[in-house]
Amino acid sequence: MKLSGARMLCQALINEGVDVIFGFPGGSVLPLYDVLPEFQGLRHILVRHEQGAAHAADGYARATGKVGVCLATSGPGATNLVTGIANAHLDSSPVVAITGQVARAFIGKDAFQEVDITGITLPITKHNYLIMNASDIGSVVKEAFHLARTGRPGPVLLDIPRDVFVEEAEFNYPDKVELTGYKPIHQGHPAQIKRAAELINSSECPVIIAGRGIIISDACEQLRELVEKSQIPVATTLLGMGGFPGTHVLSLGMLGMHGTAYANMAIQNSDLVICLGSRFDDRATGKVSAFAPAAKIVHVDIDAAEIGKNVRVDVPIVGDLKVVLQVLNTLVNSKSRPAWLEQIQKYQREHPLCVSSEEDKLLPQHVISQIYELTGGDATIVTGVGQNQMWCAQHFLYTRPKTLISSGGLGTMGFELPAAIGAKVGCPKETVWCIAGDGGFQMTMQELATAVQDKVAVKIAILNNGYLGMVRQWQELFYDKRYVGTPLWSPDFVKIAEAYGIPACRVKNKKDVSAAITTALSYDGSYLIDFMVEPEENVYPMVPPGASLAELMEHPDARRANASSTFTVSNV
Amino acid sequence: MANSKRTLAALVYNRPGVLNRVASLFRRRGFNIESIAVGRTDDPKLSRMTIVVIGDNATVEQVRKQLDKIVDVVKIIDITGDDMVSRELALVRVKATTATRAEIVQMVNIFRGAIIDVGSNTLVIEVTGDEDKIDSLLNLLRSYGIREVARTGRVAMTRGGTIGSIKAEEEAATGRQR
Numbered sequence: 001m002k003l004s005g006a007r008m009l010c011q012a013l014i015n016e017g018v019d020v021i022f023g024f025p026g027g028s029v030l031p032l033y034d035v036l037p038e039f040q041g042l043r044h045i046l047v048r049h050e051q052g053a054a055h056a057a058d059g060y061a062r063a064t065g066k067v068g069v070c071l072a073t074s075g076p077g078a079t080n081l082v083t084g085i086a087n088a089h090l091d092s093s094p095v096v097a098i099t100g101q102v103a104r105a106f107i108g109k110d111a112f113q114e115v116d117i118t119g120i121t122l123p124i125t126k127h128n129y130l131i132m133n134a135s136d137i138g139s140v141v142k143e144a145f146h147l148a149r150t151g152r153p154g155p156v157l158l159d160i161p162r163d164v165f166v167e168e169a170e171f172n173y174p175d176k177v178e179l180t181g182y183k184p185i186h187q188g189h190p191a192q193i194k195r196a197a198e199l200i201n202s203s204e205c206p207v208i209i210a211g212r213g214i215i216i217s218d219a220c221e222q223l224r225e226l227v228e229k230s231q232i233p234v235a236t237t238l239l240g241m242g243g244f245p246g247t248h249v250l251s252l253g254m255l256g257m258h259g260t261a262y263a264n265m266a267i268q269n270s271d272l273v274i275c276l277g278s279r280f281d282d283r284a285t286g287k288v289s290a291f292a293p294a295a296k297i298v299h300v301d302i303d304a305a306e307i308g309k310n311v312r313v314d315v316p317i318v319g320d321l322k323v324v325l326q327v328l329n330t331l332v333n334s335k336s337r338p339a340w341l342e343q344i345q346k347y348q349r350e351h352p353l354c355v356s357s358e359e360d361k362l363l364p365q366h367v368i369s370q371i372y373e374l375t376g377g378d379a380t381i382v383t384g385v386g387q388n389q390m391w392c393a394q395h396f397l398y399t400r401p402k403t404l405i406s407s408g409g410l411g412t413m414g415f416e417l418p419a420a421i422g423a424k425v426g427c428p429k430e431t432v433w434c435i436a437g438d439g440g441f442q443m444t445m446q447e448l449a450t451a452v453q454d455k456v457a458v459k460i461a462i463l464n465n466g467y468l469g470m471v472r473q474w475q476e477l478f479y480d481k482r483y484v485g486t487p488l489w490s491p492d493f494v495k496i497a498e499a500y501g502i503p504a505c506r507v508k509n510k511k512d513v514s515a516a517i518t519t520a521l522s523y524d525g526s527y528l529i530d531f532m533v534e535p536e537e538n539v540y541p542m543v544p545p546g547a548s549l550a551e552l553m554e555h556p557d558a559r560r561a562n563a564s565s566t567f568t569v570s571n572v
Numbered sequence: 573m574a575n576s577k578r579t580l581a582a583l584v585y586n587r588p589g590v591l592n593r594v595a596s597l598f599r600r601r602g603f604n605i606e607s608i609a610v611g612r613t614d615d616p617k618l619s620r621m622t623i624v625v626i627g628d629n630a631t632v633e634q635v636r637k638q639l640d641k642i643v644d645v646v647k648i649i650d651i652t653g654d655d656m657v658s659r660e661l662a663l664v665r666v667k668a669t670t671a672t673r674a675e676i677v678q679m680v681n682i683f684r685g686a687i688i689d690v691g692s693n694t695l696v697i698e699v700t701g702d703e704d705k706i707d708s709l710l711n712l713l714r715s716y717g718i719r720e721v722a723r724t725g726r727v728a729m730t731r732g733g734t735i736g737s738i739k740a741e742e743e744a745a746t747g748r749q750r
Contacts, residue, residue, distance in 0.1 A: 118589070119592070122589075122592065122593060122596055123596060123600065126643075127642075127643040130588075130589075147643065179643060180646050181584075181585065181642070181643050181644055181645050181646040181647070182643045303641070304637050304640070305634065305637035305638050305640070305641055308630075308633075308634075309634055
């Protein structure tokens with residue numbers, strides 16, 4: 001039976017298990033929008049800016065593990081997706097982006113709303129396609145979803161000319177994907193796994209770095225088995241949080257620039273680093289040449305190009321973590337490491353995670369701790385980028401995978417609200433909190449309308465400090481307090497929310513924090529809280545840029561707090 | 573680490589944009605591609621690329637791994653250390669008067685080249701060999717006045733009777749049995 005390109009695309013999306021598309025219409029995708037109502041299984045969520053569509057698809061993908069889909073028209077619609085696609089690319093998030101293109105006869109002629117989006121997105125997609133014949137749609141969609149979700153996941157873009165949506169052809173939807181140039185390796189090399197096991201068995205002070213690969217590969221159980229069997233403390237990366245329970249006695253919390261002092265100390269003093277599904281990002285390693293100086297390094301990753309890229313590796317293992325860990329766990333001995341674990345506990349006692357001891361101030365860390373307390377940790381946290389993000393990593397203990405959703409690699413301010421909407425659409429039963437700064441929130445706050453129109457209930461907490469806080473912190477510490485471009489005027493966020501029909505309140509005092517959070521939680525729908533937090537609060541500990549993990553700056557109150565545990569928030 | 577000349581051999585799908593995808597990765601790492609030669613294989617669906625770049629081992633290996641991730645790249649290997657044969661072809665238009673013509677022809681014969689076009693005061697020479705051979709001929713011709721040079725860049729293959737891993741991948745790619 002012959003179908004139009006638009007109908008083929010919808011049918012192929014349904015075949016791939018797609019149930020929602022985040023999109024924004026325009027001229028070149030009109031033939032597609034025209035047939036959407038025929039496909040009841042495809043829910044369309046209208047965003048207010050295409051960047052929001054890409055972030056929502058990304059948030060949906062990270063919360064569900066399924067492929068997120070966004071849709072935009074040609075030209076500006078397509079270019080507006082670019083930030084979101086780059087964001088998904090750097091964090092290995094499975095997203096399929098569909099863009100309209102001008103009709104085939106107009107391509108390359110600078111037609112109205114024409115842009116070379118396959119050229120533009122070439123370095124920020126896993127792969128992209130310009131579909132020039134309707135008869136190719138079935139097989140290309142099949143390939144695109146296969147690429148997006150397998151191996152190291154990532155975004156794939158499909159650019160489809162307007163007249164290809166209209167063209168009629170035989171719908172050919174293959175059962176199998178044949179991609180000779182693409183064969184992710186799942187089984188790790190047995191000899192290398194054996195070497196890794198030998199190193200683990202013989203090491204005295206090993207540390208695991210758990211990255212997002214643990215979550216993507218669904219290897220949380222296998223990780224836990226390894227950790228408990230061999231008594232290895234675990235530091236997680238920002239994107240790895242939840243891959244290993246933050247409440248576990250062997251959890252060290254996050255490593256890196258704003259990681260816990262004890263995670264960084266454990267790594268620097270270890271004799272073996274076992275890096276699982278992380279790419280040794282500069283924010284995680286600090287100065288690479290001084291990273292874990294005495295340690296041998298085992299690196300497991302499904303992407304061969306990540307191994308040896310940033311850090312010298314003694315045992316490289318290319319493979320899927322779940323598969324590799326299953327084998328590794330059979331080779332690792334049960335072991336207790338009393339001396340090493342005692343040393344770690346000493347780091348934890350002497351260098352706990354601290355917040356200011358000034359009791360009456362409304363500290364942003366307190367807001368996050370309260371959300372943690374009042375949700376019982378049972379929530380998905382979607383963060384912005386900057387201080388709010390680091391406090392969410394430090395003061396909320398994630399016990400389940402896919403519950404911290406954050407822009408790690410690209411560091412995209414404005415990710416929080418649309419990604420939270422996407423996460424909530426993907427997991428309607430989950431309580432989804434969007435934790436924003438006053439800066440990032442204003443980059444995409446137009447998506448409040450999306451949440452209202454499509455009845456997506458997100459709880460929004462703005463940590464409003466009147467500054468672009470993380471940049472201000474750098475200016476305070478490294479630019480002699482010259483606050484250039486960082487003091488931030490903002491509109492009345494409570495009135496903004498109310499203008500969108502979202503109930504909201506403002507919290508100025510510490511004593512009102514928990515009541516506001518309780519109100520937000522009990523309200524059936526979206527709710528916004530504008531927390532007027534301490535303006536010049538800094539994120540500590542901090543490893544200065546370019547310094548090694550050993551050179552971390554602790555909170556100025558750390559020593560005082562050390563004397564009394566009253567104001568100490570420990571991660572354990 | 574010391575920079576050296578590396579030769580990469582790649583088997584890629586013969587599709588629009590593939591050259592762009594490959595070249596773009598070198599650009600991103602700031603590599604200047606010394607030469608790149610692309611042509612169809614015996615299977616019209618596949619092309620073979622020979623890429624020559626100057627860089628240190630580790631960086632070239634990192635780029636090679638990145639290139640291997642490109643979906644349209646079936647296989648890419650660094651054959652620098654392998655026992656390989658490589659050739660380049662050059663066309664050279666050189667000034668030739670009645671007085672110098674015979675001399676030039678003699679020189680071209682020594683280099684096992686050929687005269688493929690004769691103009692009233694120029695000759696077009698075809699020569700094949702490794703880069704050094706072509707460079708030396710060009711040096712000798714310089715005194716007569718070189719008008720134009722077109723070089724293909726290196727094409728290379730590993731030596732010996734065994735089929736290289738590229739050939740094996742090619743067979744897998746096209747589903748043919750040997």
